[in-house]
Amino acid sequence: MGHPKNGTLLLASVIATLCSLSAISKPAEAASLYKGWNYAIDSFNDSITGNNVGGTKYEIYGLALKQTEDKVFIAINANLPLGGTQSNYADDGHVGWGDLIFNFSGKNLSTASANSNLFGIRFASKNDSGVAATGVYSQVKAKTVAKANGIALDSLGEYNEWVKSNGKKPSIGDLGANDPYFNQATHVQNVIASGKKVGDINLLSAANLSSLGLDFGHFDANGSQTIGLSADRSLFPDGNFILHLAPDCDNDIIALKGKLDIVPPESATVPEPSAVLGLTAMGLLFGSSQLGRNKQQKALNSSAS
Template identity: 40%
Template sequence: MRRNIFYLLGAIACFLANVPTAFASGLWNYTYDSNNDSIAGNGFGGLRIGGTGYEVYGTGYKIDNNSFIFGVSTNLPREGRYTGPSLGNFSIENNSIALGDLLLNFKGVSLDGANGELLGIRFVPTNDAGVGGTGLFARVTAISKAGENAGWRLAPWRDTVQSRGGNPTHGALSANDSYFGGNPYVPTVIGGGVKLADITLLDAFGLLQEGFNTGMFGGSQIFGFKLDRSFLPEGSFIASLFYECFNDGTAFFGNVPPVSSIGFPISNMPIVSDPLPARPVPVPAAFLGIAAAGLFGGKKLLQRKQQVKA
């Protein structure tokens, strides 16, 4: 019994030390983003923070022997927000504001350092990317389109959210993370690249059929894509996904393992070295209560057993 109590203590200690923003469930790997770091007008000449139409709530991806599957939970549909040619005093390219492209960085350096050698997946056909159609693209040079979409630079977005009580984050990375290299205009869409493969667009039902937990994040819109995993290199990566206007977005760590190793969660912790890994989330009070009850019960049982032996 003493050994069992020690095992329980060790398990609880490990749990408390490793509850991350990113976690795995089955073959799906999920990452939460702050739900109060998007910005919109409040209708009275001021700003509203959090829960706006531009909010990104989280992402999930799964890799099996055949496919890479990705889903995102947001408040805007895949086609984005139709604005017409302008929004307020700002001109809008393509008459809409939508999500940018999913950028995958396998190089182990900053986003700027890898620019030109990124992989990019365009799964929002209405965004302002410099390539046509949807699909997987290689040798990607990513660019910012914030200026063409009534958008934000990194520091003003972060400071505005913070000054109004919000919590600006980029999923598993902080809003100050060195991965973005201090670039005031963070790249959000594919500027150019070479198409490698087509993708299959998935709506919420299609993702649900693939095992995506559609009730996890709380966004009103869920969509994503599926592609042939054979077009991806093996190894660890950092992924980023932002709105064209850089009003919100997210990033996460991932890994493409050898086919023979698939069958268990593969990105339950940060894989690419970074000074600011996934931020912890509060441990549920219910778990602490259960853990405390287990320890108390185990102690009583051990005392009873010792009394019987005496």
């Protein structure tokens, strides 16, 4: 007869292997990842308006991004409405949101911009962007419109020093206030200067964002406005990026570091590792069972002869 104990031991071994490999294949969660969203949380007191520092109408609290197989979702928590705000300091009496600027190049912002190697999203229809329509743009060169929108300070470095001199703490989300990614001697490039439109965006309601699991409150980011949008995943490259955002006046800035994963084409769907391992385990068990039957049959034939 065969040995059922051997089959039981093999099954236990296969199950243990599956469990260990399944645990290994789980992705590690970054500290800023929550419910599928990657968050950058900014200092809550480093915006300015006039002589006021911290908690102003330009304060940005958080920036978040979520990726699915076919969409990229972006959300902003701040005090500035989508339509912007009236300002006595701006040349045209209005300050809007700047554009979302993506950098996948691995270079600093100035270098990537000079080479038109950025991606950008104009999401606010009333701002000082250099492109005419809202949407997603590639081959982007960026520029700053801070001076025309009323900022009195001459550079990012001066901005940081002004915030600190008023007892507040400047930061740029996932980047430090003095991070060399930005040129400290100039204002941050905050809108698209030129680029090629490659697709459209959809603005999202609070209900849409909630259904997607967005929760800035988990990080105590409770600005009065939450703005959300989505765009097709296929409009963006794969890989690591830095995404930054500021109002037209650069009176607060936030940056988010992240990665857009490779999405396999639909025609080349790769089975889940657990499924492959499961099929392998079934094959091993079937082979073991068949081997036992063969041995049992040989034993019967031998006794019959």
